[in-house]
Amino acid sequence: MKRFSLLFSCFWLSLIAFAQNLDEVLKEGIAKMEAKEYAAAVEKFDLVLAAKPNSVEAHFQRGLAKKAMLQYNLAINSFNKVIELKPDHLEAYIERSDVYSAMGKEDEAIKDLNKITEMKPDYLEAYIRRGNVYRRKGDAAKAIEEYEKSLKINPKYDKGHYSLALYYFNIEKNAEAIKHVKDAIAANPNNAEAYALKGEIEMHQKQYKAALASFNKSIELDNSVGSTYTFRGQAKLFTGDKKGACADWKKAQEHGDVECEEYLAKYCK
Template sequence: MKYILIAFIIMAAISCNNEDSHNGDDFFEDGKYRLAIEAYSTYLETHPDHKKSIYNRGRSFEEIGETGKAISDYKKLLKIDPKYINAYLSLAKVSYNNGDYNKALIYIGDAKDLNENSAQAHFLSGRAEHQLGYFDQALESYNNAITINRDFGEAYLYRGAVKIGQEKLRSACEDFKFAKSLGVPEANKAIKDYCD
């Protein structure tokens, strides 16, 4: 009887911990990022190496503007698993949003080393190269993203923006219109500004 009680207590504790992780996922999906952070943090107290929880807590921190804590989680995750490509992509995105385009390219390079066929890596590379004024490289990166994922609407939008700078108006408008057909809301403004 004593062993059955101990087993029940252990199973209940595991169940509660798993519930914290699932609650975190639910809160994250619902955009309740502060609640997600609390749930993931509770779960990580007993499962400190749970990769998905660390990553999603980092994403939650990023969503509420606490980028320092997000970066800390992404770097912690890479110490546990140096091949966790989404951590590199998230570090690249944070670096890009902070205006550090060269650092973004370094993280993107790490992601591409792990998966050359990551459309997101090529897209983020194009964004950073575009900001740095490397327009030919940006165009190539957007092309690569589109080759890998034909439905990558934002890649069409930003490729169109590069083409505007290269005075390829007709081709840019084709990209803007395709981006619009893929549900990219910003494409409407680009079409209005350059194609009507």
């Protein structure tokens, strides 16, 4: 009897150790994702799934990795499995809608986003993404309606204001654009994108010093966006700082922005 009890205890200890090992492998995969080593991440997630086929998190992370690798059909398969195992997994619907959009299947993307707002009407990000889908489809009225829905739920939702600001800026309604971008910043003073957009709008209004201040703030909050350096370089050029402009365009080039190259060629030889 004692021997049986000892064997039983060893069995459960082995199971616990095995489960802990799987958790570690999953964490290693997520770390690979953060390092943008997507193929290596997939290998880790596959190891977890070989031992635990119904791991929702492993399927979800695998879908994210396949999405990053532009292997869209495989990403869809992973997100399908997540939703099969956990039908209320909102992030899986969000990610699958993104993949559908990337594949040009905008109607499928809208169905996923509709499902999210049915399950959770205050999921604000879904309204923004659905508005973006309608904008890509050329349906401006529905795009604006979706952005405004998010603001009806939360009038201080910075992404709602930012999305409206970007839309109005693209159709050259600068007064509406600047109003909403200021509302976005008031709602979230750490929104680097909003400061960058504010700078672009001010550039179009020939308010170069104001634009420079906006780009400075954007870069202070997020110094990894190449296009912001390109725009700040333009603002510096217009305010008489050619040397500073060239330094910014070189920085933009380091961050992979291609638009800066014509300015480097023209002004910084």
